[in-house]
Amino acid sequence: MIPRIPTATFRIQLRGGVDFAALTLRLDQIAGLGVSHLYLSPIFAATEGSTHGYDITDPSRIDETLGGAEGFEALAHAARSRGLGIILDIVPNHTAFSVQNPWLADVLTHGRASPRARHFDIDWQAGPLILPWLPEPFEVMLTQGAFQIRDGHWCMGDLAVPLAPGTDVTDDLIALHEAQHWRLVHAALERDSITHRRFFNVTDLIGMRVEDPPVFDDTHTLIIDLVRRDLVQGLRIDHIDGLADPADYLARLSQALPDTPLWVEKILTGDEALPPEWPVAGTTGYEAGRLIARLLTRPQGLDDLDRHWRQVTGITGGFDQALIQAKHDVLDHELAAERRQLARLAGAALDPLPDVQPGPEALREAVTALLVAVPRYRSYVTDQGTPPDDRALIAQVAEDAAQGLRCDRVLRMLAQVWADPATPAQMAFVTRLQQVSGALLAKAQEDTAGFRWTRYLPANEVGAEPDHATVTEAEANAILARRGAGDMVLTSSHDSKRSEDSRARMIAASHLPDQMLALDEAAAALPQAQGVPDAWRWYMVQSALAMHGADRAADRLAQHVEKAMREAKETSFWTNPDLTAEAALADLGHAMLDGWHRNPPAALTALLQRGEALMLAQLVFKAVMPGFPDIYQGTQGPFLALTDPDNRHPVPWDALAADRGVKAQWTQRLLHWRRERQEQLSDADAQVVITPDGINLTRRSGDWRAVARLVLPGAAAVDDGAAEILDWTGPDGSRVLLSEAGAIDN
Incomplete structure (x- = not known):
């Protein structure tokens, strides 16, 4: 019997060599971890070569490159035979803004007369649909002879845009262009001239009007069918805040699938709570990951890091x-x-x-x-x-x-x-x-x-607040009290800025600020640091710590800083990159990693040792806190990664199967323990205690209690009579354990 609310999920990113057949071969390994559900990225037809599947071209078809409808059905049956349900990631907010999208192609052909015209969020009052797909202005490309008319399409290289019926009778390309329901323009005009609603600022994704019942029906018929056939047991709704009316959408979906749990990808800020009328099992768990990071961060150490960062960078303002x-x-x-x-x-x-x-x-x-x-x-x-x-x-x-x-x-x-x-x-x-306020934030x-604002990167995470990187005991307990058994606990995903283990390493800096400052001072003395802004050097020291020892760490850091500097949008931009500045920062990272490899400084060793303890503490807290843990692919073992696409590199399945390290063993033991204690954990109270000696997280139900602990070096031993289920002591004296006491009613 597959539980309605998971005991734990295993998140899989399909594509990139992972299709339904390839995943089926790994089901025994995944089921052996102790999870109850697979949690799959979108499976619907997407643009050719899509690496993630969120650029859907046809929500009424399962992507043939993944194995099509038959392949998915076979996967679902194979999963069920191993006791695994499936939670499916769906994308109601948008589809691909591409001629590969058959519904959009019909709109390009027939304009507002298309039966699909109302499916897309297009501002027809502003004129023809703007297609910002040209590498140069239209007139320049026209003069260059870049356009041809073939088989009822306006062609440019590999691009073929359908023409309105009967308009290709003229040889006047300007007149022909003016006769269309669309206008091709220079790509630079996407900044301020597009006429469709986007996903954030991603012009190649177009908003869908699912608030219109016929559009909802057309985009959800296949999804509803998969659930009603019991091939899918739960839905994760991507970007709920992009919809015109999230509450109405959720009510309609819940009415169609009344017994199916729904999870919303929703970022809650401050003390914000989900609207009480939303018929959902919970969120996808950003706030849980944020709480764990705040619990693990030491306030005094963060203050020391803050003073150093402000001194070397000259930054005086807050994150606000x-x-x-x-x-x-x-x-x-x-x-x-x-x-x-x-x-x-x-x-x-x-x-x-x-x-x-x-x-x-x-x-x-x-x-x-x-x-x-x-x-x-x-x-x-x-x-x-x-x-x-x-x-x-x-x-x-x-x-x-x-x-x-x-x-x-x-x-x-x-x-x-x-x-x-x-x-x-x-x-x-x-x-x-x-809709725009969410995209802007x-x-x-x-x-x-x-x-x-590079002060402390563990707090610069999706769903986190960089200027609220720590938490008081009272705040933590108030957050825990609001959480339910249906909430996910997420510490890594494809959206994470740093993977859970990389983040834990960086959190170690708040425990050992003097060691972190020593690494920064050493980095500042390197020849490669000359000309690198102080704020970016500090960013690199943290990032290098996060990636030290990872496969191809220097190359991956170089790729990451390219993205980081362009996203910061201060000196380098996607549209106008400063390759010299990016290369200088990457060279600094390479020099740091090379030096650490040849002669590891004592400060680095201390931070890595504390980081290992924090990785395990994070894992135990994730397994014990209210809700259920989501295991992102590959994170059942050590997983060091930075921003997408770095965190989507291929999963080393065989290496993970052979991994006998502490994290791999603990992940499996914790997930099996959770499955055995599902009844106790579903309604147990949660209480956290924060002391200078460490952190205790206790779950209590009747006479039963379980306690997850991080004990810092030098703390006095405490014996509360509970039986230790897991216990680890690191080389620096840090201790992480899970203990249990009381009657178990099976």
Whole structure:
């Protein structure tokens, strides 16, 4: 019997050589770990050569490159025979903005007359659908003879865009282009001229209007069929905050599949909780990983690191200042098209109001200020009303946004519209504002400020708050009390900025700040450090510590810093990279790793030893805390990795099968223990105690209790009469253990 709520999941990234048949060959190994469910990345037809599957071209078909419908059915049956259920990652928010998308191809051919036109979130009021696919301006490419007309398509190299029926009777390419339902433009115009809703700033993904029941039906028929045939036992919903109305979507999906658990990929900020009306089992667990990292971080050590970082970099501000600047930068560049559309929608929303007459710049200023002031991903205002918490949020956003404006009249009126939309035009503005605010926070915090404000990288993680890197005992217990048995506990995923073991190594710096400072001072003395900005040197010292000893560490660090510097968007950019600066930072990382390999300094050894203890503590806390653990592929053993795509490199299945290391053995033992203790853990209280000597996490149900402990060097031994299930002592005297006491009612 497969449980409705997993005891543990095993996350698999399909593609990249992993299809249904290849995964089937590994099912015995996965089942042997003790998990109850596979947790699969999207399986639907995606663009040719897709490495991740989120660029879906047809949600009504299973990708043939993975094995098609027959291959998936065979995998599901093979999994069930081993006691494994399947949780499927679905992507309702978007599909691929590509001619390979058959629904979009029909829209390109027939425009608004296409039966699929309403499926896509396209701003037809702005004119023909903009296709920013040209490497040079249209007129330049026309002069170069880059375009040809073949078989009813406008062709350029490998690109073939379908023409409207009957329009290819003219030899005048300019007139032919003007006759289409689309316009090909220079790629640079994606910044501010696109006419479709994107996923964040990814122009090659187009938003879907799943709030429209026929669109929901067309995009979910296959998903619902797979669940009703019992080939899939749960759904993970990607980017729930991108939808026009998440609550309505979840209600519709839950109504279609009333007994199927749903998990939402939702980032909660501060003390934000999931809307209580959402019919979900829980979140995908970013907040759990954040809590574990905060528990493991030592406040005094973080203070020492903070002082050093500020001294060497000259940075005086907090992360909030870095985030505000990043939001402005992203709105000026990556999300300029979204702001431009919002300003137009804002004008339409205010048009019937007699006491305000805004100009274009006043609208732009007000929209900018409101977006920058939103402290979380979004509010959830719908045409059914405004939740009380959101009404309070909007009022606070308006107050914060009004500060410093010479005139806040337009802003105040837009805030009133946001809180109480009364017309279709006002609802259209509010809907899009809520969608854009999430995209802005994600791009500004995770992918901009998170690479600029480099104080302590373990806290610069998806779902984390860089300026709240520690946690008090009271805060931790309040968070634990809110968690339920259906919440995932995630410490690594394909979205993680650093893998769980790399993060644990970096957390060791807060335990041993003097050793970390010694590594930085040594790095500053290297010839390769000359000309490297201090903030980036500090970033590299942390990253090198995270990757030391990993396969091809220097090359992978070089690839990572290219991404990091371009995402920071200060001196190097994806559209205009500073190759010299990127190479200099990579050379520094290579020199550090080479020196550490030849002659490991004592400071490095101490940090690695403490890091090993923290890796195991993280694993034990993950297994014991409320919710259920998700094991990302490969992390059942040591797993050192940085940002995507580094964290999606092939899984060394055979090496993992032979791994007899502590983490590999403990992962298996903990997952089997969880399965045996499912009844106790499902309703057990959770209590954490933080002392200078370490951390205790206790789960208690009746007379039974289990205690996960991190005991730091020098702590006095404590015997509470519990039986030790797992116990490890590191070379530096750190100790990690799990003990259990009391009656077990089987």
